[in-house]
Amino acid sequence: MSVTRVAVIGSGPSGAYTAQLLTEESESPVEVDVFDRLATPFGLVRYGVAPDHPRVKSITTSFAEVFDETPGVRFLGNVEIGRDLSIAELREHYDAVVFAHGAPLDRRLGIDGEDLDGVDAVRQFVSWYQGHPDQAADAFVLQGGTRAVVIGVGNVALDAARMLVREVEDLRKTDIPEHIVEAFAASTIDEVVVIGRRGPAFAKFTNKEFIELLEVDSTDVVIDAADLELDEVQQAHLASDPAAKRLVATFQKAADRGVLGRRKTIRFVFDRTPVEFLGDGTVTGIRLRATSDPSVVEDLPVDLALRSVGYLGKPLEGLPFDERAGVVPSRDSRVIDGDDVVEGVYVAGWIKRGPNGVVGTNRKCALETVESVLADVAARGGASTASSAETVDALLRGRDVRVVDWSDWRAIEAAEIAAGEAVGRERIKLHIRAEQLRAAELAGATAGV
Ligand SMILES: Cc1cc2nc3c(=O)[nH]c(=O)nc-3n(C[C@H](O)[C@H](O)[C@H](O)COP(=O)(O)OP(=O)(O)OC[C@H]3O[C@@H](n4cnc5c(N)ncnc54)[C@H](O)[C@@H]3O)c2cc1C
Incomplete structure (x- = not known):
């Protein structure tokens, strides 16, 4: 055969x-x-x-x-x-x-100001902190500004928000490259605003992922109790979706916990549609319109804006x-x-x-x-x-x-583990393709001796 x-x-x-x-x-x-x-x-x-x-x-x-x-x-x-x-x-x-x-690739919002410096796809941000070889080491600088916004309410949006407030000791337990740990250590961002177009009942992230956010010690999670007074459409949605119901119950617990005076804040803003990024060359703000009432428009100063509306x-x-x-x-x-x-x-x-x-x-x-x-x-x-x-x-x-090939990959892995051990970490990703290839070559040469 x-x-x-x-x-x-x-x-x-x-x-x-x-x-x-x-x-x-x-x-x-x-x-x-x-x-x-x-x-x-x-x-x-x-x-x-x-x-x-x-x-x-x-x-x-x-x-x-x-x-x-x-x-x-x-x-x-x-x-x-x-x-x-x-x-x-x-x-x-x-x-x-x-x-x-x-x-x-990633979806765009299709609004004015989307190409300003400081407005990026969350995909780029994720690739950068993960040490993807296509991302420049200095693609994101987190120094100077204090407020970031993440547009979108899926799990990827929450990952990005959480990474922006994570303690450096936690990051050192992961495999992200040293220059990324240092960039987060130097970060001056102390507030992340997560923006949802619809009400809280329609948030797409999982309850588990939101609970994880509540467990980050350095950070207050702020939800406005008024947002949890759900309209009829949201209530009908909760009646038909047990996962959404569980999530809104956890939102309520977060709102009840209130502000604990922690160093950093993640704030959730619901029922807001981004209509424009503001700034001249570099983003300085975002204009939001209430989705349920277009007459309500507000500008929020921002230093970094990440759109998370789909790959x-x-x-x-x-x-x-x-x-x-x-x-x-x-x-x-x-x-x-x-x-x-x-x-x-x-x-x-x-x-x-x-x-x-x-x-x-x-x-x-x-x-x-x-x-x-x-x-x-x-x-x-x-x-x-x-x-x-x-x-x-x-x-x-x-x-x-x-x-x-697979043995080359095993050699790259071994080099990543060795790079971690050298600085007291479990493993550190090699983030430059040439370095990855060099690790494979070196192992091949040694095997051939
Ligand atoms: C930020 C983020 C966080 C996530 N977190 C979780 C989580 O916590 N838990 C969970 O269960 N799921 C999570 N997911 C979802 C999960 O990662 C996806 O479901 C899964 O990776 C999709 O698998 P895939 O193989 O279709 O695509 P991918 O994982 O993207 O794999 C595609 C592969 O194809 C390669 N490729 C692309 N173009 C070419 C080409 N021209 N030639 C050769 N190779 C090519 C790419 O290099 C890549 O290796 C997350 C997703 C994202 C984006």
Whole structure:
């Protein structure tokens, strides 16, 4: 029986689950090459999930097992599809190609002043504090100003707000780079205002995430009790949504706790729509309008504004793209171009269903994708027309692509642990791609001695 060879684009949760499930679910032999444009695996688990959420991040242990223990599953990091390999080439060399490359862009508010200095996407801020190699070390300076606003009321907004008030000792327990710890240590921001367009009943973050905020010792969490006098629409929503009801009950506890005179404050402002960022070159304020009463307009001075209104997929040349939804259009996880299925091309994760759900949601999503891949393989009688792994490797070598394989990644990990130990921390991320590649080279050279 011939071996089916599958390319998976992206090593985030959806790519890792796809690789794992392909090998688990297939009755015939299957080999999977997982490509990532970064030299490091795990996508947003490494560069999105908050550094002070180690339990969520520990899912990487089970993803690593897929690469460590499954014969035929390879990691090919530092290979960007669309640059180093085209989609046409992938289709030529593999029996099936699964795009699981996430949603690396962000939605804009579309209001005046959005391009002022000091107005950024929360995605950029998150990438910066996570030490993403695409982010300059000095992309954010937190000195000088005192008030930041975060526009949006999802879990990512709360992550950013919490990071802005976290104690430096807490940050040193994470793996974020030293220059980021120092930037937070030097921060003069002492108030973060989180702005929701609708009332508190419609906040999207989870109760668990909000409780975590209440547990940050340095910080008062301020909610205006008047905001918790809910109108009929909000009350009807609570009646139908137990999670929202629990969250509003916790808001009430926070409002009852009142202001404790702590050093920093996170303040929630509901029923406000941003209409303009104010400033000349650099942001100095934000104009807000009451969503329920457009005659109420107020200006709030701000030094840093982060919009957190959703991630967005990015088009790849040669792959259909739905601009409005920001996803690759699909039917039963098979990519479609208009009404036609693009044979042998599939999607999984955020690029398939949009930026929603937790890490585990991508497992169910990947399973649906794998079922379609394997059904199509079976319909072809299992015959493979794929090239060998060696052919793909030679193609990349011929283009001078320095592929980071799984043992290289293990070397990068070891270098990160050593960098942490040197300064009394558990681990510190290498945040410069050249440093990551150097760590891989050094380990390779030592192994070769
Ligand atoms: C800030 C933030 C915090 C979060 N916190 C949590 C949390 O606490 N708990 C939780 O359960 N979930 C959390 N999530 C959600 C979770 O991270 C996502 O559900 C999940 O990462 C989506 O997986 P994915 O594989 O579709 O995309 P991604 O994780 O984005 O992975 C996509 C991968 O594709 C690669 N790629 C992109 N383009 C190319 C290309 N052209 N060629 C090759 N490779 C490419 C990228 O480098 C990346 O590694 C968070 C998300 C964010 C943004």
